[in-house]
Amino acid sequence: MEEQQHAHILVVDDEDRIRRLLRMYLEREGYEIEEAEDGESALEKALEGDYDLILLDLMLPGMDGIEVCRRLREEKATPVIMLTARGEEMNRVEGFEAGTDDYVVKPFSPREVVHRIKAVLRRSSATAFLSPEPEMHNVIVFPELVIDHDAHEVRAGEQSVSLTPKEYELLHYLARSPDKVFSREDLLRDVWQYEFFGDLRTVDTHIKRLREKLSRASEHAAEMIKTVWGVGYKLEVPKG
The missing domain is CATH 3.40.50.2300 (Response regulator)
Incomplete structure (x- = not known):
């Protein structure tokens, strides 16, 4: 380091x-x-x-x-x-x-x-x-969305998407477990790595910004981030 x-x-x-x-x-x-x-x-x-x-x-x-x-x-x-x-x-x-x-x-x-x-x-x-923890799968590929973790690059459709570190980490966290629903509390604990004492809107704000940035490159990529009402969020893989 x-x-x-x-x-x-x-x-x-x-x-x-x-x-x-x-x-x-x-x-x-x-x-x-x-x-x-x-x-x-x-x-x-x-x-x-x-x-x-x-x-x-x-x-x-x-x-x-x-x-x-x-x-x-x-x-x-x-x-x-x-x-x-x-x-x-x-x-x-x-x-x-x-x-x-x-x-x-x-x-x-x-x-x-x-x-x-x-x-x-x-x-x-x-x-x-510089991260010392090696990733076993460094590139995550979905239709319309590619996350290259080694390069910390995100592509939606054919375009590169510029994300802040926290936006990138949130997207990568969801993408590692596609179709799994995470509560806001889960995301605050695991992505932010400490308690925000009830600032659950932090997650909502970052999800909103993430969708907006992805949608500028690909509406399909943005639509993969789903809200599960009353529970939280997930990254849903298109079927078929």
């Missing part, structure tokens, strides 16, 4: 004290850190630079973190972890709808931030080839 330790991270927060604290801990882990103190400069850096992850405060002067993430997602799938204050549950839901991959609640433990960053980097398309 040595390459992961050299990941390039953009830390965005309007409080200099928090930026210094995060820089100290993250540089200690071997990460290369850049900083931004407002939404406008953060978006400019994120679009022009080549970052492996962005640590983004939700409440920023001018353009807030949600808008930064929303605009970033129009052009890039760079992993984003949002920093939010307690009591901002609706803002966190908005953040997931905008394309955030994870969030950390303030006041936070720097060790928790490091743990979340490592988890997201492991799942990200930019560093997935």
Whole structure:
């Protein structure tokens, strides 16, 4: 995992004290850190630079973190972890709808931030080839949908589909067990790997975004992701 330790991270927060604290801990882990103190400069850096992850405060002067993430997602799938204050549950839901991959609640433990960053980097398309767990079947093929896990590439119809790390992981998880129904709680536990304390809408939001992206390339691929009302979701393989 040595390459992961050299990941390039953009830390965005309007409080200099928090930026210094995060820089100290993250540089200690071997990460290369850049900083931004407002939404406008953060978006400019994120679009022009080549970052492996962005640590983004939700409440920023001018353009807030949600808008930064929303605009970033129009052009890039760079992993984003949002920093939010307690009591901002609706803002966190908005953040997931905008394309955030994870969030950390303030006041936070720097060790928790490091743990979340490592988890997201492991799942990200930019560093997935570093995963030490070999996949026995690295390419999953369905009619209209191909998932190449070695390359972390998804093709729907004849087109490549750009997904965020979390969207990709959710699709891959469903595709590994076609026709099996997973509850939202199952997906939160197994895909997100920790409890979200009732934020089940997180799953719904990611499913919605996943369908939208697939449908731009192939309606048939998007229609494979089925809602099982009152239970959860499954990836249904077309019959015949």
